[in-house]
Amino acid sequence: MLDPLIEGLKALWAGLVALAKGLWHSILWPFRAAHRFVMRRKIWIRIVIALLILPVVIGYALLIWNAAWIRDYDPAYPDSFDTASRTVSAGDQVAVEATGNAAQTCGRSYTVDAVAYLTDFNVNKNNWMSSNPLYKLGFFGIDWDRTWILDNKAAFQRGIHQAIGRTAIEMSDRLGRVRGTSQIDPNLKSARGSLQFDQYTWFINPVGDRPFGPTTRSQTYYRSAIKSLNAYQSDLVSCKATFDARADNLMQFIDRIANDIGSTSASLKTRAEAYNAGWFDTRADDIFWNAKGQLYAYYGILKGARADFSDIITSRGLGTLWDEMEAQTLSAINLDPLIVSNGKEDGWLMPTHLTTIGFYILRVRSNLVELRSILDR
Structure with a gap:
């Protein structure tokens, strides 16, 4: 049988x-074929060819080394923000008056800490892959994102960057201004501009939309954003900057995040329905890891927002629902298949990891929508 x-x-x-x-x-x-060609040449020609090839070999060795795994990956990274030591919401004054040598202090923003940490994680603790010239060249002319190998880290980093870019916009436009009408904080404005910079720029612009020639790399702009965020944090702690921790700001921030991950959920759904190649879908891993990177970032950002808006979350009784939302996000982050498969939902041989992570994203989004609804009452 x-x-x-x-x-x-x-x-x-x-x-x-x-x-x-x-x-x-x-x-x-x-x-x-290249080996046969070289071995038929004279010794001095072989030496010249070897000297020309050596930098390429070293470059690809470094590319593989940097793309092989994600350094300092830790789902518990928000614990390093020490939110438990918080005494007031972000921007609230700790010392009412300066007395003697004691300086006036205000509550720090853990949302800013999260964005600065994640940016540092992307470009300092890890090599920024998307602007690497050999990554941009692809695999024998094939975009790395269309292969099975060396592309997951880049997709994960871009997912993180999408989340911190969205958060930087909210911080400069609303959270860092009094009722959204005061002057934009210059440090938040600078951070926002730096984080919005193109993700694929290296030292030299290729012929394309921009003039050919030397330029500043993407990661240099992102490192500049860290400095701007730290400068804003210093001003905030010394009560020279604003963090407007109001309920309507939290409501809109949650709404923006829900929309952002909702777009990701739609991308997962489209790919899962249109392709059922299982382990042979070469784009499934990029979409999966991009979504995972986005949730990895929002996990820390929302942890920071919980501390920043602690008074509102407590007074509105949002603690239990917020715990559930964080648990769902962490469950999605902990998904770690050896090979990402995009099979049929009722398939028995090849699983469908896109649908699995999409399920968790929908649960997280549902929690966010419910949180927003409570804040809007």
């Missing part, structure tokens, strides 16, 4: 092995 099933599995395995061998030979063919 099981013979047809066993034979079918054997045939499937043989097909997979043949496909792997074909891909492997296709990858090795250019290198073998």
